[in-house]
Amino acid sequence: MTPQTQVGETMTRFGVRLRAAMDAHGALCAGIDPHRALVESWGLAYDVSGLERFALTCVEAFAGRVAVVKPQSAFFEVFGSRGVAVLERVLTELREAGTLTILDAKRGDIGSTMAAYAEAFLGADAVAPADAITVSPFLGYESLRPAIDLAEQHGRGVFVLALTSNPEGAGVQHAVRQGRSVAGTIVDGATRDNAPARERGELGGVGLVIGATVGSAVSDLGLDLAAAATPILAPGFGAQGGTVAELDRVFGAARPQVLASSSREILGAGPDVNVLAAQARRVADSLLG
Numbered sequence: 001m002t003p004q005t006q007v008g009e010t011m012t013r014f015g016v017r018l019r020a021a022m023d024a025h026g027a028l029c030a031g032i033d034p035h036r037a038l039v040e041s042w043g044l045a046y047d048v049s050g051l052e053r054f055a056l057t058c059v060e061a062f063a064g065r066v067a068v069v070k071p072q073s074a075f076f077e078v079f080g081s082r083g084v085a086v087l088e089r090v091l092t093e094l095r096e097a098g099t100l101t102i103l104d105a106k107r108g109d110i111g112s113t114m115a116a117y118a119e120a121f122l123g124a125d126a127v128a129p130a131d132a133i134t135v136s137p138f139l140g141y142e143s144l145r146p147a148i149d150l151a152e153q154h155g156r157g158v159f160v161l162a163l164t165s166n167p168e169g170a171g172v173q174h175a176v177r178q179g180r181s182v183a184g185t186i187v188d189g190a191t192r193d194n195a196p197a198r199e200r201g202e203l204g205g206v207g208l209v210i211g212a213t214v215g216s217a218v219s220d221l222g223l224d225l226a227a228a229a230t231p232i233l234a235p236g237f238g239a240q241g242g243t244v245a246e247l248d249r250v251f252g253a254a255r256p257q258v259l260a261s262s263s264r265e266i267l268g269a270g271p272d273v274n275v276l277a278a279q280a281r282r283v284a285d286s287l288l289g
C-alpha cells in the first residue's frame with residue numbers, strides 16, 4: 001500500500017488539493033489520449049510498446065508542469081490487460097511525482113455495482129488509484145452515492161457528467177421534468193454534496209463535467225455554478241473548438257472553478273518531450289487571460 005492510500009480520512013480533501021494545483025500551475029488539465037493517429041504521428045508503432053512510450057513521454061512532459069493530468073481509459077483498455085498495466089503505471093508515476101490525476105473512465109451503474117467501480121479506482125486497496133474519476137449520472141445521481149462517499153472518505157473526487165461537449169448530449173441533458181432539466185438536477189446534487197466545502201470556503205469533492213462547447217446552455221437552463229463550490233472540468237477546449245473567450249462566455253462568474261481540459265491540441269506537439277512540455281505550458285498560460 002502506498003503512503004497516499006494509508007492516510008485515508010486524514011488526507012487533504014480533493015477540492016483543496018485541486019485549488020492548490022490550479023493556483024500553482026494554472027487551470028489546465030492535460031489529457032493523455034493515445035489515439036492511433038497520434039501514436040503513429042509520433043513515429044511509434046500502434047502496439048503496447050508504442051502506447052507505453054507515448055504515455056510515459058506524456059508523464060515526463062506534464063508531471064509537475066500542469067495542475068492535472070487526465071488519462072483516457074479507453075485508449076489503454078483497447079490493448080487489453082497489458083494496456084491497463086500501462087495505465088496503472090501512468091497513474092502511479094504521476095502520483096509519485098505529486099501531480100493530480102483524473103482517470104477518465106466515465107463509469108456509471110446501479111449503486112451496488114457502482115460500489116465495486118469505486119473500490120477499483122478510488123478505494124484504499126485500488127491497484128493504482130486516481131485522485132478523481134469521471135462518472136456518468138444517467139442511472140440517476142444517487143446511483144453514484146457509493147463513489148461520492150468513498151471518494152470523500154479518501155480525499156479523492158468524482159467528476160459527474162452534466163453538460164457534455166458532444167452535440168448529441170443536449171437531447172438527454174436539456175430534457176425537462178417537473179420544471180427542472182436533467183443537467184439541473186445533476187448540478188443540484190453536486191451543490192448539495194459540496195455544501196460543507198462551500199461553508200469552509202473550499203472547492204468540493206464532487207465536480208461537474210461541462211463542455212467548453214455548450215454555448216449558452218448554462219444560463220439557458222438556469223444553472224448557478226458560481227454558488228455551487230463545484231470544480232468544473234471543461235473538455236472541448238482546443239481540438240473540439242473551445243476557446244478562452246468561449247470559457248468566459250460559457251462559465252461567467254464560475255470561471256475560477258473551471259479546469260479546462262485539452263488532449264489532442266497538446267499531444268499533437270509530440271514526440272519531443274520538451275516541445276510537448278512547452279506546448280502544455282503555452283496552453284496553460286493562455287488560460288490566465
Ligand SMILES: O=C(O)c1cc(=O)[nH]c(=O)n1[C@@H]1O[C@H](COP(=O)(O)O)[C@@H](O)[C@H]1O
Binds near residue numbers: 104263
Ligand atoms: O469527461 C470528459 O473528459 C469528456 C467529457 C465531454 O463532455 N467531452 C469530452 O471530450 N470528454 C473527454 O475529453 C477528451 C477530449 O479530447 P480532445 O478533444 O482531444 O481535447 C476525451 O478524452 C473525451 O473523452
